[in-house]
Amino acid sequence: xxxxxxxxxRLSRHRRGPVAGLLVVLLGLVLTGGLYxxxxxxxARENDSAAQIKSGRQLFLVGCSFCHGxxxxxxxxxxxxxLGPSLVGVGAAAVDFQVGTGRMPxxxxxxxxxxKEVTYTPDEIAxxxxxVASLGPGPAIPTxxxxxxxxxxDAQREEAIARGGQIFLTNCTACHNFEGxxxxxxxxxxxxxxxxxxxxxxxxxMLTGPQAMDNFSNGNLSVDEKRDIIAYLQSxxxxxxxxxxxxxxxxxxxxxxxAWLVGIGSxxxxxxxxxxHTARTSKEKAES
Amino acid sequence: xxxDNLPETTHGDHTPVATHEPIPDPxxxxxxxxPTDVDPKAERRAERQVASLFVLAALGAVGFIASYVIFxxxxxxxxxxxxxxxxxxxxxxxxxxxxxxxxxxIQLARKLMxxxxxxxxxxxxxxxxxxxxxxxxxxxxxxxxxxxxxxxLIRNTLLAAGGVLGLLPVVMLRDLGPLPGDKLDHTIWDxxxxxxxxxxxxxxxxxxxxxVVRDVVGTPIKVTELEIGDxxxxxxxxxxxxxxxxxxxxxxxxxLLVDKSKAAVILHRMLPSDIVSAQTLNWxxxxxxxxxxxxxxxxxxISLNERTTHHLLCPCHQSTFDLADSGRVLFGPAxxxxxxxxxxxxxxxxxxxxxxFTEPVGPSFWERG
Numbered sequence: 001x002x003x004x005x006x007x008x009x010r011l012s013r014h015r016r017g018p019v020a021g022l023l024v025v026l027l028g029l030v031l032t033g034g035l036y037x038x039x040x041x042x043x044a045r046e047n048d049s050a051a052q053i054k055s056g057r058q059l060f061l062v063g064c065s066f067c068h069g070x071x072x073x074x075x076x077x078x079x080x081x082x083l084g085p086s087l088v089g090v091g092a093a094a095v096d097f098q099v100g101t102g103r104m105p106x107x108x109x110x111x112x113x114x115x116k117e118v119t120y121t122p123d124e125i126a127x128x129x130x131x132v133a134s135l136g137p138g139p140a141i142p143t144x145x146x147x148x149x150x151x152x153x154d155a156q157r158e159e160a161i162a163r164g165g166q167i168f169l170t171n172c173t174a175c176h177n178f179e180g181x182x183x184x185x186x187x188x189x190x191x192x193x194x195x196x197x198x199x200x201x202x203x204x205x206m207l208t209g210p211q212a213m214d215n216f217s218n219g220n221l222s223v224d225e226k227r228d229i230i231a232y233l234q235s236x237x238x239x240x241x242x243x244x245x246x247x248x249x250x251x252x253x254x255x256x257x258x259a260w261l262v263g264i265g266s267x268x269x270x271x272x273x274x275x276x277h278t279a280r281t282s283k284e285k286a287e288s
Numbered sequence: 289x290x291x292d293n294l295p296e297t298t299h300g301d302h303t304p305v306a307t308h309e310p311i312p313d314p315x316x317x318x319x320x321x322x323p324t325d326v327d328p329k330a331e332r333r334a335e336r337q338v339a340s341l342f343v344l345a346a347l348g349a350v351g352f353i354a355s356y357v358i359f360x361x362x363x364x365x366x367x368x369x370x371x372x373x374x375x376x377x378x379x380x381x382x383x384x385x386x387x388x389x390x391x392x393x394i395q396l397a398r399k400l401m402x403x404x405x406x407x408x409x410x411x412x413x414x415x416x417x418x419x420x421x422x423x424x425x426x427x428x429x430x431x432x433x434x435x436x437x438x439x440x441l442i443r444n445t446l447l448a449a450g451g452v453l454g455l456l457p458v459v460m461l462r463d464l465g466p467l468p469g470d471k472l473d474h475t476i477w478d479x480x481x482x483x484x485x486x487x488x489x490x491x492x493x494x495x496x497x498x499x500v501v502r503d504v505v506g507t508p509i510k511v512t513e514l515e516i517g518d519x520x521x522x523x524x525x526x527x528x529x530x531x532x533x534x535x536x537x538x539x540x541x542x543x544l545l546v547d548k549s550k551a552a553v554i555l556h557r558m559l560p561s562d563i564v565s566a567q568t569l570n571w572x573x574x575x576x577x578x579x580x581x582x583x584x585x586x587x588x589x590i591s592l593n594e595r596t597t598h599h600l601l602c603p604c605h606q607s608t609f610d611l612a613d614s615g616r617v618l619f620g621p622a623x624x625x626x627x628x629x630x631x632x633x634x635x636x637x638x639x640x641x642x643x644x645f646t647e648p649v650g651p652s653f654w655e656r657g
Binding site for chain 1: 320321322323325326327365367370371372375376379394398399503504505510512513514515517518519520521556589590591592593594595596597599601603606608619
């Protein structure tokens with residue numbers, strides 16, 4: 001103890017120094033913060049899901065139950081139409097997509113629910129997702145390793161992009177256009193543009209089939225095949241339009257319209273200019 | 289006046305006809321000069337304008353050569369605003385050159401070139417009477433001297449030769465054949481129509497039912513792998529058959545494209561209670577239905593499906609088919625329901641075709657009536 005007492009005694013001599021109080025407070029803060037960071041999330045994670053589900057249910061009752069029912073069972077209108085579909089078994093992925101891209105909560109009924117500003121915070125979305133996932137087994141939110149090409153060699157990447165392109169052109173192009181620019185669907189619906197969409201949301205959309213879209217579950221297109229599709233879309237975005245302005249890649253109709261209206265229109269303009277009357281003056285030419 | 293009512297004064301030369309006008313000719317209005325004709329300043333300005341357009345054109349051409357030299361093409365091309373820099377600048381420079389030359393020439397002609405007004409009188413379009421009679425004489429003489437009128441044998445044999453010559457292109461239409469026979473009635477789903485190589489491969493497989501496999505990757509599909517609402521673009525498995533020794537695909541080239549354009553199908557899983565018609569229910573497996581992917585209107589591949597309604601839409605002309613009800617046409621120009629493929633499950637639990645389509649796939653054709 002004497003060994004310990006001596007340095008402590010030496011330290012103790014400074015206890016009334018001008019900065020001592022400040023140092024002690026700082027030490028206390030650092031210790032508290034450090035200890036909290038070290039232990040608190042771990043302990044919180046243990047009852048994470050139960051707490052999340054609980055607060056998710058509160059959010060659900062306020063924001064979603066009007067259309068989806070107080071237990072997520074779906075609500076039918078008096079004439080037999082579906083107001084909101086049942087959410088039993090749609091999984092966390094569906095919630096993360098619908099709420100995370102701002103499609104839900106819907107503000108008004110129509111041919112298609114529009115994408116708008118996101119209403120909930122990421123934590124709230126996670127709570128809602130946990131609650132809906134607790135209603136019945138469904139697809140979970142994909143992790144980054146599901147859709148990222150990290151860890152592949154360059155050759156493997158190229159192969160993945162090429163295969164993704166073929167799968168995309170076979171399965172997705174019909175509705176979403178060959179460059180992912182989107183397209184029209186019956187009765188006022190549309191397939192949205194999917195270039196520039198976060199990979200996670202593309203993955204979740206395939207997994208859950210939002211609104212009228214078919215789903216492409218992991219049994220239909222494997223996780224790797226989905227990853228390849230996303231890699232292909234990414235490559236479309238990264239590659240320059242080598243041939244020139246692509247006009248949004250919405251297809252031959254827009255290109256034809258451009259040629260007819262802008263191209264031929266400007267030719268007509270030039271022809272009119274060529275044939276137009278030259279400016280004339282009332283002055284007489286001085287005889288030379 | 290001549291008997292054919294032509295004015296006589298026009299014979300030979302093209303001098304205008306002097307006729308009596310009911311209203312006196314007011315003559316031409318006085319010539320109005322252009323600003324560049326009367327104002328030397330304007331003239332010099334126009335001169336500078338035209339010259340600068342030509343200089344701009346020259347600069348464009350120089351820019352073209354510079355862009356050709358400067359910008360990198362190939363695997364890792366230079367870009368400007370995510371556009372290929374070489375193509376973009378070559379095009380823009382060429383446009384500036386041609387536009388500068390053109391605009392300069394037009395300005396030159398309109399502002400600086402001589403500004404005379406010229407009067408040219410109209411004159412009759414027909415040849416003179418003597419010329420026309422001479423032409424008829426020549427024809428008559430030719431007919432007389434050839435003797436075709438007097439020698440009917442020569443005339444008739446010539447006509448016959450001409451007629452047979454006309455038949456030649458008609459005979460060559462034969463090359464459009466041979467007629468397809470019953471090829472349009474079957475697809476590659478029918479094992480009996482396979483080539484010997486395909487048959488040989490099939491005997492190595494030791495199975496009786498042809499599987500429905502995923503397009504592009506060629507993997508077989510288990511019923512349990514599909515969820516309600518899944519849509520699969522699929523093909524017959526022989527499309528992906530590979531020769532065991534040479535590792536080469538058995539169906540390839542033109543044959544692959546032709547077969548694919550007829551045999552492509554889509555699988556869609558729905559709640560069995562959603563299925564309307566008895567045939568669709570009987571030909572499905574646990575709510576999985578299988579239809580031809582080829583529109584019955586003009587043969588576009590269709591896979592715009594709405595999961596909620598099971599309506600399949602063709603992107604070309606908006607024909608809409610009900611997958612829950614035997615592919616019935618709901619809307620659009622298609623005249624026939626979408627052919628359904630009878631599905632079953634083989635010994636190993638994979639989806640397979642019970643048999644070929646029972647009707648021709650794709651657009652209607654003449655012999656189908």
